Amino acid sequence: MHRYRIQGIPESIATAARATMRSPQYGHPAHVEVATGYGLCRLCLQTFTMGTDERLLFTYQPFTDSDALPAPGPVFIHRELCGRHDAAVLPDALRPLPLVVEGYGAGGALLVQRRVGNASFEPVLDEVLGRPATHYVHLRNAEAGCFIARIDRDRPSD
Numbered sequence: 001m002h003r004y005r006i007q008g009i010p011e012s013i014a015t016a017a018r019a020t021m022r023s024p025q026y027g028h029p030a031h032v033e034v035a036t037g038y039g040l041c042r043l044c045l046q047t048f049t050m051g052t053d054e055r056l057l058f059t060y061q062p063f064t065d066s067d068a069l070p071a072p073g074p075v076f077i078h079r080e081l082c083g084r085h086d087a088a089v090l091p092d093a094l095r096p097l098p099l100v101v102e103g104y105g106a107g108g109a110l111l112v113q114r115r116v117g118n119a120s121f122e123p124v125l126d127e128v129l130g131r132p133a134t135h136y137v138h139l140r141n142a143e144a145g146c147f148i149a150r151i152d153r154d155r156p157s158d
Helices: 011-020 121-129
Strands: 004-007 031-034 054-060 073-078 099-104 110-115 136-141 147-153
Touching: 011 054, 011 073, 099 121, 110 121, 121 136, 121 147
Parallel strands: none
Antiparallel strands: 004 147, 031 054, 054 073, 099 110, 099 136, 136 147
16 A cells, blocks of 8 residues: 555645636636536535535646646636645545546656546555556546546655
């Protein structure tokens, strides 16, 4: 079993998108709407309350490695402030969703892609992180293909 951190998008990205109503990475206009689907906030990793929560839609690029092939796509965050998820556990709100675990290596190369399906999330993640060449993982929605969260190995403290 591996120790890891499941992280929502950086707070700086969410803060900039809320303040400017534009994608911080691309400058595309952002869009606000009342939640109409089961989607989730990419910052706090909690689902929206349909018909109540306002969500902000903007373009996000999840890769930080300059050699990685860009993969921008739409993400939602709460319009109002919420806290970034950064913990060693998968939020319960994500468990019923159709999930894909993608392992990336040097230069952002996709090494492995596993659908969670009816399996338990943790063994699938352990398998992907168990590959020595895996540097980090992206969690995606298996239906829409959209980015959900980044997962890094937890570094022991000195």
